[in-house]
Structures are given as structure tokens and as C-alpha cells.
Amino acid sequence: MKGRNTFALFIFSALFVxxxxxxxxxxxxxxxxxxxxxxxxxxxxxxxxxxxxxGIVLFxxxxxxxxxxxxxxxxxxxxxxxxxxxxxxxxxxxxRPMFLRIFPLKRQAELAHxxxxxxxxxxxxxxxxxxxxxxSGEIDFSTDSLVFSSQGxxxxxxxxxxxxxxxxxxxxxxxDYRILIEAxxxxxxxxxxxxxxxxxxxxxxKTVPGRGLEFSGTAQAGQGDQYVxxxxxxxxxxxxxxxxxxxxxxxxx
Numbered sequence: 001m002k003g004r005n006t007f008a009l010f011i012f013s014a015l016f017v018x019x020x021x022x023x024x025x026x027x028x029x030x031x032x033x034x035x036x037x038x039x040x041x042x043x044x045x046x047x048x049x050x051x052x053x054x055g056i057v058l059f060x061x062x063x064x065x066x067x068x069x070x071x072x073x074x075x076x077x078x079x080x081x082x083x084x085x086x087x088x089x090x091x092x093x094x095x096r097p098m099f100l101r102i103f104p105l106k107r108q109a110e111l112a113h114x115x116x117x118x119x120x121x122x123x124x125x126x127x128x129x130x131x132x133x134x135x136s137g138e139i140d141f142s143t144d145s146l147v148f149s150s151q152g153x154x155x156x157x158x159x160x161x162x163x164x165x166x167x168x169x170x171x172x173x174x175x176d177y178r179i180l181i182e183a184x185x186x187x188x189x190x191x192x193x194x195x196x197x198x199x200x201x202x203x204x205x206k207t208v209p210g211r212g213l214e215f216s217g218t219a220q221a222g223q224g225d226q227y228v229x230x231x232x233x234x235x236x237x238x239x240x241x242x243x244x245x246x247x248x249x250x251x252x253x
Contacts, residue, residue: 051075108149134167153183174199211252
């Protein structure tokens with residue numbers, strides 16, 4: 001009889017703990033992200049549960065928070081059979097699912113089939129030297145697969161910077177640009193090209209481990225009389241290396 005009571009108590013305790021985990025509030029995700037990212041990421045206005053919920057993802061940049069968008073997530077229990085924790089994720093009203101995969105044994109996380117809209121301020125995270133330019137616009141971030149681990153990042157991603165602007169000029173928008181990123185461990189290459197607009201930008205760079213992004217490029221006005229109205233901005237970016245063409249660069253800190 002004692003053994004039967006002990007077994008019943010064990011089953012009850014297991015069910016109780018399981019129910020707590022299943023009904024764990026989504027707000028716990030914000031605390032977990034805050035701890036894992038050392039205060040860089042958090043979730044506001046969280047609703048639902050830890051496994052099936054929604055919230056506004058925030059990135060902390062110095063003393064301010066940058067809103068990364070409203071996300072919905074749903075845990076896929078079947079992925080446990082493959083040794084991974086997987087969430088279906090959608091942003092805002094976009095119903096096309098993205099996937100966040102976590103591999104606990106490998107200590108890796110993957111963004112798969114990801115497509116999200118981010119504020120242009122996120123570019124300052126790649127290169128803090130860009131902060132004085134007060135960048136504006138939207139970033140369409142997309143990748144088929146981007147893996148993060150303690151050894152660095154692996155994969156390719158595209159950042160389409162649309163309706164780009166700068167607080168250093170009243171001209172808006174300056175144009176649309178594409179930034180291609182390729183990561184392999186601690187190494188990351190960056191390539192910038194212009195999709196269209198009054199300001200033509202191009203260049204390439206790479207990360208210097210432990211120091212940041214090293215980048216060199218050129219800037220020039222598009223066709224017409226845009227050179228006159230862009231003169232101040234172009235001279236601020238760097239020296240004129242040929243008629244109407246200015247060089248600019250970012251040095252690792």
C-alpha cells in the first residue's frame with residue numbers, strides 16, 4: 001500500500017510540474033532572453049504561454065530600446081525527436097512562417113527561412129561608427145539559414161535598406177541599398193550596392209575579430225543636379241577621390 005501511495009504521489013507531482021511548464025507565461029521568455037543576451041534583448045507586452053505566445057521584441061542599445069517588431073511564436077514539439085527545440089515564428093501580419101531552431105547539445109541556434117522587417121538603427125549594431133549619421137528607413141532582413149554558436153556565425157543573409165535616410169541631410173529618401181553578409185566562424189564579409197536613388201553607394205568590408213567592422217566604399221550623386229544638394233553630405237562622408245566621387249570608410253575600433 002505504501003509503495004502504491006508513493007507511486008501515485010510521484011505521478012501527481014510529475015503532472016503538476018508538467019502543467020506548470022505547459023502553462024508557463026510568455027513573460028518568462030523576456031527574462032530568459034534578457035539573461036542570455038546580457039540585457040540586450042527583451043520581450044514587452046508578452047501574451048500567451050512560453051510555448052505559444054506573442055510579444056514585442058526589444059533591443060537595448062546603450063540607454064534606449066529599439067523596437068524590432070511584434071512576433072508570434074509556436075513551439076513544435078515534434079522537433080524534440082530530432083534533438084532540437086524549434087519554434088514557428090511570424091512577424092506582425094505576415095503569416096509566412098520563419099523558424100527558430102535551438103540545438104542544446106551543439107550549443108547552436110539557427111534562423112531558417114527568416115524574413116523580418118527591422119529599423120535602420122540596427123545597422124549601427126554592425127558598425128557603431130554609423131551612429132552619428134542618424135540613419136532611418138527600414139531593413140528587410142532575409143536568410144535561408146544563419147547559424148550562431150560560440151565559435152561565431154555561419155551562413156548568408158541579405159539586408160535590403162529601403163527608403164534610406166540620414167539626419168545629416170534633409171533629402172529623403174536617399175535611396176534603396178542592399179547589404180550582403182556572409183559569415184564563417186569569426187570571419188564575416190560585407191558587400192554594399194545601390195538598388196536605386198539619388199545617392200549611389202558601393203563598397204565591401206570584413207570584420208576584424210575583437211575589433212569590429214572594417215569597410216571601404218565610394219559615394220556619389222545620381223544623375224541630374226543632385227550633386228549640388230548632396231554636396232554637404234558627400235563631403236562629410238569623406239574626401240573626393242575623383243570628380244563627383246567620394247571615398248568613405250569605417251575603421252575597426
